[in-house]
Amino acid sequence: MDEFDLIHSITPPTLHHSSVDVGIGDDAAVYTANRGVQEIVCVDTMVEDVHFKLDYSSPQDIGYKALAVNISDIAAMGGFPKFYLVSIAVPTTWQASDVRAMYEGMNELAKLYQMDLIGGDSVSTSDKLVVTVTVIGEVEQGRACLRSSAKPNDIVFVTGELGCSAAGLSLLLEEFSPPVSIETAHFIKRHKRPEPRVMAGRLCSAFERVALNDISDGLASELNEIAEASSVTIEIEESLLPVRQDLSKLHPQWQKWALFGGEDFELTGTISNLEWDLLKEQCKKLCIPIKQIGVVIENTGSSVILNTGSQRMALEKKGYNHFR
Numbered sequence: 044m045d046e047f048d049l050i051h052s053i054t055p056p057t058l059h060h061s062s063v064d065v066g067i068g069d070d071a072a073v074y075t076a077n078r079g080v081q082e083i084v085c086v087d088t089m090v091e092d093v094h095f096k097l098d099y100s101s102p103q104d105i106g107y108k109a110l111a112v113n114i115s116d117i118a119a120m121g122g123f124p125k126f127y128l129v130s131i132a133v134p135t136t137w138q139a140s141d142v143r144a145m146y147e148g149m150n151e152l153a154k155l156y157q158m159d160l161i162g163g164d165s166v167s168t169s170d171k172l173v174v175t176v177t178v179i180g181e182v183e184q185g186r187a188c189l190r191s192s193a194k195p196n197d198i199v200f201v202t203g204e205l206g207c208s209a210a211g212l213s214l215l216l217e218e219f220s221p222p223v224s225i226e227t228a229h230f231i232k233r234h235k236r237p238e239p240r241v242m243a244g245r246l247c248s249a250f251e252r253v254a255l256n257d258i259s260d261g262l263a264s265e266l267n268e269i270a271e272a273s274s275v276t277i278e279i280e281e282s283l284l285p286v287r288q289d290l291s292k293l294h295p296q297w298q299k300w301a302l303f304g305g306e307d308f309e310l311t312g313t314i315s316n317l318e319w320d321l322l323k324e325q326c327k328k329l330c331i332p333i334k335q336i337g338v339v340i341e342n343t344g345s346s347v348i349l350n351t352g353s354q355r356m357a358l359e360k361k362g363y364n365h366f367r
């Protein structure tokens with residue numbers, strides 16, 4: 044594989060944004076920032092055998108997810124994505140065609156959101172594949188949805204369904220044999236190809252005050268982050284958690300997947316109870332599933348309580364943690 048040929052072959056022939064002054068090909072990218080907006084920047088890394096395995100993820104899948112998880116962080120701020128940069132450490136066993144396939148996976152999403160690849164870095168490694176994606180997005184001035192915005196009496200909500208990705212991972216890792224009556228493809232797809240909730244985030248950003256977080260490490264972890272950043276106590280009802288009917292039939296561990304599994308890349312957050320009905324209505328119009336799962340109860344502590352119906356217990360900040 045030749046580094047310069049590879050870069051040449053992954054350089055997009057045309058760009059969506061005319062604000063890009065210098066894209067791939069110089070020491071750094073240059074773009075003209077818009078006035079009246081705030082720029083949002085995030086970066087996330089995916090590592091072979093930590094975030095995916097090559098036995099079940101194709102290079103396209105890996106590329107798709109590496110970009111999706113970053114778009115999800117932009118969505119969790121209420122913004123929309125515009126540019127991305129990709130840094131890869133590629134095992135010497137990989138072919139140039141595999142790397143190009145990874146970029147095709149990214150391009151599937153880039154096309155959808157009209158995002159431009161404006162730079163990156165390429166190195167070889169004798170070890171595992173590492174993909175780091177940086178995304179730059181935009182939000183209208185002052186409209187970012189911060190984790191610190193939750194207030195007592197707010198409604199706590201979540202989009203989509205919980206636990207599907209963790210179930211998909213467990214299926215892919217062959218940790219159990221699913222009942223034959225259950226269609227498993229949905230769970231696997233949710234794990235390999237999560238769909239970032241950009242539209243939901245955009246709707247949220249138009250409201251006065253919405254706290255938002257995307258679910259990478261599990262609902263429990265993300266809600267605890269909101270509780271900590273806002274210095275509030277959040278109470279959620281177990282019976283209100285949106286889970287697919289099939290999930291509860293798949294494995295007895297389904298509740299753990301829903302609360303602590305992670306990688307659903309849904310959005311969870313809080314909004315004033317006066318504005319909740321309008322957000323719900325707007326989501327319904329756009330066919331975005333969104334559901335109340337609890338309320339913000341006080342601003343003395345920074346914790347999350349799970350109400351199971353028979354008892355109220357602390358929902359600890361357990362979930363995926365790289366260093367534990």
Ligand SMILES: Nc1ncnc2c1ncn2[C@@H]1O[C@H](COP(=O)(O)OP(=O)(O)O)[C@@H](O)[C@H]1O
Pocket residue numbers: 087116259260
């Ligand atoms: N190694 C690091 N150096 C600097 N900032 C970091 C590092 N790792 C994480 N952060 C920052 O810590 C915050 C939480 O990170 P993380 O839990 O990875 O967020 P997310 O789950 O949304 O990706 C973010 O603001 C992120 O930018």
Ligand SMILES: Cc1ncc(C[n+]2csc(CCOP(=O)(O)OP(=O)(O)O)c2C)c(N)n1
Pocket residue numbers: 087088092093094095096112212259260304305306363365
């Ligand atoms: C092979 C494999 N084992 C375990 C997991 C589960 N997993 C890995 S990282 C992670 C959490 C999300 O990744 P992280 O790097 O913490 O992303 P961030 O929170 O920064 O968005 C989970 C649930 C996986 N996806 N693949």
Ligand SMILES: [Mg+2]
Pocket residue numbers: 086087088
């Ligand atoms: Mg991160």
Ligand SMILES: [Mg+2]
Pocket residue numbers: 115116119256257258259
């Ligand atoms: Mg996040």
Ligand SMILES: [Mg+2]
Pocket residue numbers: 259260363
């Ligand atoms: Mg994380």
